[in-house]
Amino acid sequence: MLHIPLWKRVIILGLVGLGLLTAMPNLFYARVEAHNDAVAQIEASGVETPELVAARDAWPSWLPSGLVNLGLDLRGGAHLLAEVQVADVYKDRMDGLWPELRDALRAERATVGTVRRAASDPGELRVQISQPEGMARAVEVARTLASPVVSLTGIGETDLEVTGSGDTLTIALTEAERTATDDRTMQQSVEIVRRRVDEVGTREPTIQRQGEDRVLIQVPGIGSAAELKALIGTTARLTFQPVISRGSDASASPGLGNVLLPAADEQGVFYVLEQSPVVSGEELVDARPDFDQNGRPAVSFRFNPTGARKFGDYTAENIGQLFAIVLDDEVISAPQIQSHIPGGSGIITGSFSVEESTNLAVLLRAGALPAEMTFLEERTVGPELGQDSIDAGRIASMVGLAAVVLMVVASYGLFGVFASVTLIFNIGMIFGLLSVIGGTLTLPGIAGIVLTIGMAVDANVLVFERIREELKTAKGPARAIELGYEKAMSAIIDANITTFIVASILFFVGAGPVRGFAVTLAIGIITSVFTALFVTRVLVAAWFHWRRPKTIIV
Structure with missing residues (x-):
């Protein structure tokens, strides 16, 4: 009869408390950020200046210090979209191959004669030999320099395509090797850009491949796009x-x-x-x-x-x-x-x-x-514009929260108050989880939180409406509450699983702002289900055992 074991209540309330505790540093963002920077700088340099010590001691070391990282649109910073000239690598490969090929052909001087490099396209290596009758041997020697293609799609193929016509030997990369080279070039470009940006200590940069030959670079906190280009350009x-x-x-x-x-x-x-x-x-x-x-x-x-x-x-x-x-x-x-x-x-x-x-x-x-x-x-996003976005997002969240609270309290009375309390817990836990995983909050991410505020009440509405139905047939309010939670659970889980699947698709397929929205939406779904099915139930059960009402109004 609406009984929740003590150990379950301890776990549920403990998780809520932990979530709120990890979210707390975000209320003192500037102080905690300065503390984290000072700790990192002291560890890196081993030098403790009075300024660094003061910043480090401004936040107790025994308290959590994880923060939600602010994205480019909230913190300000620089955005670049770069195209990598992957064809340059083909030319470098041919230039690097020439000395090795020259030495190999000189060892066959008696057969191929003298060798010299001829003009060619950047992605080709053309070599002229003085004895055209030795072309077959020259092709054979050149093919010994080929290596297997290192990629899953190029298994069994070599990296060089060698042909001979008249007195000219032509070497080029095979199609499989070009594809593999393009992939390696893009991976290397992304990694090197990341290392260069990390060298200057910026927070949570977004550096990712887009399409076949483009790299998206977003660095919050940097002064301008020109400064970022000077670093990686x-x-x-x-x-x-x-x-x-x-x-x-x-x-x-x-x-x-x-x-x-x-x-x-x-x-x-x-x-x-x-x-x-x-x-x-x-x-x-x-x-x-x-x-x-x-x-x-x-x-x-x-x-x-x-x-x-x-x-x-x-x-x-x-x-x-x-x-x-x-x-x-x-x-x-x-x-x-x-x-x-x-x-x-x-x-x-x-x-x-x-x-x-x-x-x-x-x-x-x-x-x-x-x-x-x-x-x-x-594109450069100034810190003032970022602060304006934060203020606008805060206003939108507060307006949305107030509207939802008024609606749910007006509709369900005291049970609506319970739902409103858990809604506040829910928002705190979202920020706590973002802080723990080092997530980045963007303007679309704030939109995901606002959406979560509205969605979080849906589960409580399903439960409360089910309790209303059960009050007409169940024997007593305790049994009605218990059945309301039991029978609403499947609908709540089904609805949120489908939304979570959509959020996952947005995260893995989308990029930039879309992924920021997907992250907060997915975390919001998890915390919403937890607070609606467990936290609200603990509050309702505690109230019921305290007041022992003969009837309830939902």
Whole structure:
């Protein structure tokens, strides 16, 4: 007869209390945010300044400190939509393949004669041989350089398509390898952008792939889209290339297998470099802002063992030669090799400011983007606009809550009051769960909460209407209440399961604002069912056992 065991009541009320406790830090958002930032900075640097200590101690360490992260539209920040030029990677693959193919064909000089690289499309490698009758052997040698395609859709296929016609050997990537390369390029681009953004300590950035060759980047709290582009807009492709000559003629022909690049710091100066680098930034394992021997800002670097060996071997064999350090197709430094440089470490000098050397170190440490990014859309959301959105969402939520409370109290009296109390618990638990999982609240997410406020009462309405029906036939109010909850449960669960399925589809298929709405809607469904079926029932049972009414009005 409307009896709930003590252990069940303890668990139910304990979960409610836990949800409200984890939601509480959001009432003191600025203080808790400063506390979390101070704790993270102290742990990272190991230095406790008076300001950091004061911010850390402004919130008790024994209390929960998880916050609901505010999305771009609420906090302000920058939005970019970038297109990755995946075709650039094909050209890099062909450029990297040329030295290996050249050496392999030179070993067959007696059969194929001399070899030289011919002009070709960016995604192809064309090689001319002086003895066309040896073309079959040249094709055979080139095919030995092919590797299996590393993808689920390219099992059993190789990555190179080799053909020969006349005296020209043509090598290109197979279709399966192009598809696999595109996927790897996009995954690498997303990950490197994420690492670069994380380097500056921003909160909850949204960085995800859209379509075949686009990346959506949303970073709350950053000053402007221009600032974000400065951080991630460069490929930061670092290479170390041999210098052939130095001059001032921008129209000079560099020759086959070479490239003409401008000097970054010297107006009108150009370098002719070998196209194939000795070492690339992919073999870099560390880069840090530093100062050179003259006290000027610089960047120190260190290679992995493979890069260190190639760097050491080249410097040992080319003492006295110029060696260009190239960043994004500009020669930022071309020092003369004075001696063998073992260990794979060195320093990049140039006309840097301290800020520029720090930013360059961040870019190099995060890794080079595999291909250039073209920004198709950029938008800056100011913090004032974000605060306006928060205020508007707060007003909408309060108006919706007040309207629902008035309606349910007017319709069901004291039982409506119970439903209203649990509705407030429900909202608190939504914020508590968002804080625990580190969820991000967006403007559409606020819309999901407002919708949840209306939906949360539906379950109570089903229960109360069922109790009204049972009062006409049941023996006593206690039995009517008990049957009302039992018989309404299936309808409540069915209705909310279908809504939860829709929210899940929105989350996995949608992007950006749609996912923010889906998250709060799904969490709201869970908390609504819990509060309607269990919390309200505990309140009703407690009231009933306290007052022992002979009749009830629902």
